[in-house]
Amino acid sequence: xxxxxxxxxxxxxxxxxxxxxxxxxxxNGYIQPFTLAERLLHVQEAKRTLGSxxxxxxxxxxxxxxxALGGAPNSEFIINPAGKIIRARGWSNATILRADLESLVxxxxxxxVVADLKMKSTAPQRSTATGVVPRMQISSVMRAxxxxxxxxxxxxxxxxxxxxxxxxxxxxxGMAYLGFHLDPLLHVHWNxxxxxxxxxxxxxxxITMGPSAGRGPEIKIEADGDPxxxxxxxxxxxxxxxxxxxxxxxxxxxxxxFACHDDLGWCKPIRQQYEVRLLADRNAGSVRGRGAxxxxxxx
Amino acid sequence: MVLSLFWVLLVIDSTPLLAQLGGRTSGAQFSQVTRLLxxxxxxxxxxxxxxxxxxxxxLRGSYTVLVFGCLT
Numbered sequence: 577x578x579x580x581x582x583x584x585x586x587x588x589x590x591x592x593x594x595x596x597x598x599x600x601x602x603x604n605g606y607i608q609p610f611t612l613a614e615r616l617l618h619v620q621e622a623k624r625t626l627g628s629x630x631x632x633x634x635x636x637x638x639x640x641x642x643x644a645l646g647g648a649p650n651s652e653f654i655i656n657p658a659g660k661i662i663r664a665r666g667w668s669n670a671t672i673l674r675a676d677l678e679s680l681v682x683x684x685x686x687x688x689v690v691a692d693l694k695m696k697s698t699a700p701q702r703s704t705a706t707g708v709v710p711r712m713q714i715s716s717v718m719r720a721x722x723x724x725x726x727x728x729x730x731x732x733x734x735x736x737x738x739x740x741x742x743x744x745x746x747x748x749x750g751m752a753y754l755g756f757h758l759d760p761l762l763h764v765h766w767n768x769x770x771x772x773x774x775x776x777x778x779x780x781x782x783i784t785m786g787p788s789a790g791r792g793p794e795i796k797i798e799a800d801g802d803p804x805x806x807x808x809x810x811x812x813x814x815x816x817x818x819x820x821x822x823x824x825x826x827x828x829x830x831x832x833x834f835a836c837h838d839d840l841g842w843c844k845p846i847r848q849q850y851e852v853r854l855l856a857d858r859n860a861g862s863v864r865g866r867g868a869x870x871x872x873x874x875x
Numbered sequence: 876m877v878l879s880l881f882w883v884l885l886v887i888d889s890t891p892l893l894a895q896l897g898g899r900t901s902g903a904q905f906s907q908v909t910r911l912l913x914x915x916x917x918x919x920x921x922x923x924x925x926x927x928x929x930x931x932x933x934l935r936g937s938y939t940v941l942v943f944g945c946l947t
């Protein structure tokens with residue numbers, strides 16, 4: 577799209593990327609933000625890593641713009657001056673976009689080509705060791721469920737991703753994945769000289785998670801940035817907790833961990849809580865190649 | 876009975892996720908996008924890259940190209 581923007585911005589066409597929830601969390605270590613401020617950090621990171629000159633619009637944390645425009649991860653639209661959507665594609669295509677603009681605004685010759693661009697894209701920065709703690713291998717199809725952070729004075733340096741397996745979805749009895757992932761954009765690492773992360777689970781009546789507490793592994797090196805992952809049993813008794821009450825009956829997961837900032841040098845204990853609802857999260861994205869080098873679920 | 880209700884609830888809510896698990900945009904999602912053709916751009920309150928509030932209604936007045944994307 578960069579080449580098209582270079583040619584058509586001078587003709588009065590406006591170009592925007594719309595930043596939305598991650599399509600594939602864990603790719604390059606990035607994980608879903610919890611707050612708008614964190615999503616804006618993602619936008620800055622996208623600008624930095626892509627080196628694009630196109631402006632970004634950031635969707636709100638209810639993902640309303642994504643929902644209003646069809647929910648596809650890389651869709652493309654042309655809006656006419658009256659505000660009507662005159663082109664709508666499920667997947668962005670620069671060649672077709674250029675042809676569209678040629679018909680609407682006129683042909684630009686010579687057209688800018690990718691080789692003309694001098695985009696300074698840069699790789700994601702990591703200052704903490706990774707690949708230290710083996711990633712969890714999961715063979716079952718998993719689906720992300722809703723996770724909400726409870727109020728805290730501290731940012732959520734560690735973000736929980738919760739998923740349930742097919743067996744649970746089919747029968748109400750199966751396994752849940754609890755992944756505690758450090759947010760790389762908050763520049764914090766695990767302090768392995770202190771106690772490992774610990775979590776405790778508090779379930780509503782009708783839901784059982786076992787074990788209801790866990791402790792991360794002891795790691796031999798001082799610091800790392802790998803996720804701490806757990807598989808726990810999960811059972812739901814619909815005769816006690818009707819499906820209609822699942823939204824109002826969160827599981828509370830409390831964590832304790834010791835975090836250190838990569839650059840500022842502080843280290844401190846953190847206690848935070850997440851609410852987990854056993855409802856599918858349509859904005860959680862899908863993890864690719866977890867367990868493979870670089871993160872993500874192996875398929 | 877209640878269990879099947881849960882299943883229905885979960886499946887209805889997670890249909891797009893099933894598609895995402897395959898790593899591709901589903902036909903359903905494409906259809907949701909193309910269905911918007913010739914409709915007015917919905918008015919949604921979002922923000923610019925610096926966090927300044929912005930309404931999509933402000934995008935009128937010229938030809939505008941919008942492309943969804945993210946870091947991953």
